[in-house]
Amino acid sequence: MDKEPQEHTEVVEQADAERRRDVGEVTAEGSRGADEAEGSRGASVVIATMIAASVVILSIGILAFISELSEGFKSFFVVWDTMGPLSGHVLFAYGLGILVFLLLFRVRAVGRQSIFAWTIVLFITLAVSSLFWLTPFVDLFH
């Protein structure tokens, strides 16, 4: 006779845990850690943000690099004359980043990616772009 209330409680707790996983609340109870919060909507948002940030960083780097090598490319990205090609670089990069985020943040498979792996990717894109912003490095390609 005591089993029914217990079963009911277990069903309610299981449903609540599923709801919390679904909205991305990753807590100690029933969670399996940041890298293993597979499929939760919250994890998808985090990974999508990381991917989008990597795209922004790499875009700013690549656009700056190509602009230094090609005058035509440089003048193409001048959105505001007073700011020069930097205006186009930043606008295009963030526009692309926002697009990537909107495409990915609701994809469950994205949430299964490793947050650690995408952190490494983020830092690698920052290192590569940093090279592209250094004039002595770019001058090697002139």
Place this chain on the structure above:
Amino acid sequence: MRQSLFLHGLLGGLFVAGLCIAIWQSASPGKRSLTALRVNAIALTLLVTIKDVLGDVVYTAYRENVPDSARSLILASSKPWAHEILMEFKEHAAHVLPAMLLVVVAIVFVYDIRDRENLTARKVAVSILAVSLVLTLVILFMGAMATSVAGVK
């Protein structure tokens, strides 16, 4: 324009202070509420975005195509590298900071980084904040060096 430049520098200093606090908040959250960290992360994202916009305003004066603009004076001086290397790096590097801070905002809102099971997320947040701090200090240094050669009028 000098006021914009002053505000730009002031916000840069505030940003550094905020990053230090955020690193402490995320590295050792203890049992404290995450609200302070979350508010700090959002505030830092807004702060760096405003700082970047102000920097872009100052940049337009910096690169004016006149003989007495800061860029022209630096290129004509004995230290043209202050523009060719320092400013070229600084003007691009500063614009990636909002994207990096948005990643931290996402992490601290999705994950309860106080839990041991979310240790990876906590470490990722701390590392991104730390890298942002290093990058900001490099940018501040470059800006100070360039301004010491020729400041924006």
